[in-house]
Amino acid sequence: MLCGAEILVKCLEQENVEVVFCYPGGANLEILDALAKSSIRLVLVRHEQGAVHEASGYARASGRVGVCLATSGPGATNMVTGIATAVMDSVPVIAITGQVATSMVGTDAFQEVDMTGITDPITKHNYLVKNVDNLARSVKEAFYIAESGRPGPVLLDIPRDVAMAFSDVTSVSKINLRGYKPNLTGHSGQIKQVAHLLSESRRPLIIAGGGILSADCWNELLQLAETQEIPVANTLMGLGSIPLDHPLALGMMGSYGLAAPNYAVQCCDLILALGTRFNERMTCNVDRFAPHAKIIHIDVDPAEIGKNVRVDIPLVGDLKIVLNQLLSKLQPRQHPEWMAEVRDLKASPLPRPKQTCMLTQIEVLEALAKILPDQAIVTTDVGQHQMWSAQRLRHRRPRGFIVSGGLGTMGYGIPAAVGAQLACPKDPVVVITGDGSFQMGMPELGTAKEQKLPLKVLLLNNSFLGMVKQLQDCYIEGRHTAVTFTDNPEFKYLAKAYDALYLKVEEAEELPAALAKFIQHPGMVILEARVAPEENVYPMVLGGRGLDQMEF
Amino acid sequence: MRHTFAVLVENNPGVLSRVAGLFSRRGFNIESLVVGETEDKTTSRMTIVVEGDERVLEQVSKQLNKQIEVIKVNDITDDESVNRQLALIRVAADQSSRQEILQITEIFRCRIVDIGRKSLIVEATGDEIKIQAIIESLKPFGIQELVRTGKVAMVRGVK
Ligand SMILES: Cc1ncc(C[n+]2csc(CCOP(=O)(O)OP(=O)(O)O)c2C)c(N)n1
Numbered sequence: 261m262l263c264g265a266e267i268l269v270k271c272l273e274q275e276n277v278e279v280v281f282c283y284p285g286g287a288n289l290e291i292l293d294a295l296a297k298s299s300i301r302l303v304l305v306r307h308e309q310g311a312v313h314e315a316s317g318y319a320r321a322s323g324r325v326g327v328c329l330a331t332s333g334p335g336a337t338n339m340v341t342g343i344a345t346a347v348m349d350s351v352p353v354i355a356i357t358g359q360v361a362t363s364m365v366g367t368d369a370f371q372e373v374d375m376t377g378i379t380d381p382i383t384k385h386n387y388l389v390k391n392v393d394n395l396a397r398s399v400k401e402a403f404y405i406a407e408s409g410r411p412g413p414v415l416l417d418i419p420r421d422v423a424m425a426f427s428d429v430t431s432v433s434k435i436n437l438r439g440y441k442p443n444l445t446g447h448s449g450q451i452k453q454v455a456h457l458l459s460e461s462r463r464p465l466i467i468a469g470g471g472i473l474s475a476d477c478w479n480e481l482l483q484l485a486e487t488q489e490i491p492v493a494n495t496l497m498g499l500g501s502i503p504l505d506h507p508l509a510l511g512m513m514g515s516y517g518l519a520a521p522n523y524a525v526q527c528c529d530l531i532l533a534l535g536t537r538f539n540e541r542m543t544c545n546v547d548r549f550a551p552h553a554k555i556i557h558i559d560v561d562p563a564e565i566g567k568n569v570r571v572d573i574p575l576v577g578d579l580k581i582v583l584n585q586l587l588s589k590l591q592p593r594q595h596p597e598w599m600a601e602v603r604d605l606k607a608s609p610l611p612r613p614k615q616t617c618m619l620t621q622i623e624v625l626e627a628l629a630k631i632l633p634d635q636a637i638v639t640t641d642v643g644q645h646q647m648w649s650a651q652r653l654r655h656r657r658p659r660g661f662i663v664s665g666g667l668g669t670m671g672y673g674i675p676a677a678v679g680a681q682l683a684c685p686k687d688p689v690v691v692i693t694g695d696g697s698f699q700m701g702m703p704e705l706g707t708a709k710e711q712k713l714p715l716k717v718l719l720l721n722n723s724f725l726g727m728v729k730q731l732q733d734c735y736i737e738g739r740h741t742a743v744t745f746t747d748n749p750e751f752k753y754l755a756k757a758y759d760a761l762y763l764k765v766e767e768a769e770e771l772p773a774a775l776a777k778f779i780q781h782p783g784m785v786i787l788e789a790r791v792a793p794e795e796n797v798y799p800m801v802l803g804g805r806g807l808d809q810m811e812f
Numbered sequence: 813m814r815h816t817f818a819v820l821v822e823n824n825p826g827v828l829s830r831v832a833g834l835f836s837r838r839g840f841n842i843e844s845l846v847v848g849e850t851e852d853k854t855t856s857r858m859t860i861v862v863e864g865d866e867r868v869l870e871q872v873s874k875q876l877n878k879q880i881e882v883i884k885v886n887d888i889t890d891d892e893s894v895n896r897q898l899a900l901i902r903v904a905a906d907q908s909s910r911q912e913i914l915q916i917t918e919i920f921r922c923r924i925v926d927i928g929r930k931s932l933i934v935e936a937t938g939d940e941i942k943i944q945a946i947i948e949s950l951k952p953f954g955i956q957e958l959v960r961t962g963k964v965a966m967v968r969g970v971k
Contacts, residue, residue: 381837
């Protein structure tokens, strides 16, 4: 006999959970107490949203499930943005919340909130565990659901009396979810058709999305691209699946994507879309998307296929399995003419900063790209700095570029880096952030300090909510409302408060030395770069335009 | 297009709200949704009538399938199936009209389940066309109250 809290912890241990990002409250006392007695590392965070982002960063860097814990009510609702961020990017996270006692559920008790109701649209699945006898099975199912098929967050809401009640059912070895059987092996008939289309295509293009990383199949991707001589465009989420220095890699496509992949999409005759969901940031105007191409869409989630674009060959399955099936059917192939065109596209220079008086984000990021170690993990926040990072870094490490893609959540970068650093303690972890996002994610520097994590925070300070300013420039005649930070805090003192080394650059000449110190410093460091406020991100595709109608 | 889905789900609390939430969230048009336990206590059957074009209907079925607690989704629109709705109709009836109403109910094989001083309650079952016809025929007498279920459906023949 164990109590619910002990059963939960035992089950977490059986799932090989190493770390739980947690925040306490009245409804999770027993769970925390049981966790304290286990071998699992407890990381006390500063805000529950941070706990979920940290679990997400941990999951994305390691490929394992990330776990976080909060109390009921406000603790639980603070998790909502984190959970929604995770579901949009298909990240396997288990969010555990305490809940008021079952006898009080439904009475508007103190700190009661209907978490399963609130998170139904933003979880892959969720559980309100009302009976301690079901707890072990629910935990086992939650992990299985979170990490299998298309990964995603699962919420376990555990009322306090359930955590305290005793049961003999302290673990389960087998589960049977008759309504959930992900289809992992590709249909052999469809695979043949794919192979056939590939053999006929003269201008094929691979679009590699985040699914390549979730399915751990960047090697298969590379093999496919190389043996078939097919160039690869990445979605934002797919960056890292092929290093940008690779001759076949075109970089990020989409509304702030590079010209080369965007043009390639518009003039190819076949798209092999792998683990991507054809979000409108990637396709821009769908009616103008890839006008000459047949589309093959391979994804583990059947509901993504045909949702946003019509496809010629749908293929459901786990990408790693399907790519191996496909590779066994293909003969090596070359496309010399197409590759010559692609090389020309790739050779065209990227947009340069418009002004030259002040240091720019582009210069800082290009300088960083030059010295960033291959094994470095980069997280970013959301805004111009995110898009420039996506465009300008080299993306040499799979699972090494961790950003909030689908939800675009400011405040993701720092906590995601905390999680990534805990998952990969030996590797350098760099946060690229703006002065707006930094101030949203900042509380988690407290977590980093306490855990002694040597995060490298590159703060690109333009004194603006730059991306929104850019939108105001484009869509409302440059009227800048509520986007200027006229009196930002002294980041130097914040660095000091968090025991971080503070570095500052204002001139391009200072970059190499400052960045070298930034990367080499053994502890936490904040490098503040004062950058030009007026620069905007290009290429950019305005709303309603097609991918080939970029502004430069 | 109007399609009928027979959906087998886990008989858990919350399934109905998950499915209903899915429909409203994704902007699918539900015409009717009926749910009840099946011969197996652990499962329920939903009969859902949805309006939408081919693409919407494909998404409806895929999104339903994606729900962990949905076990099976069948689009039975084109199958030979028995479709039934139930309606209870309170119709005004005085001495002079009673006879006529009784005749109508007999023709449609309805039952009178309650007799009041000034009204009758008619219980009607049938497919949508029949229920509509009954309502139309009773209208001239004055329908005071009407409740009806959505459609339940079962595919004919042994599968
Ligand atoms: C939580 C949240 N609130 C608002 C937004 C809208 N938004 C998108 S980018 C952006 C500005 C980000 O500014 P900053 O972090 O300074 O980066 P910059 O664009 O200047 O590089 C805002 C407000 C968002 N994405 N997330």
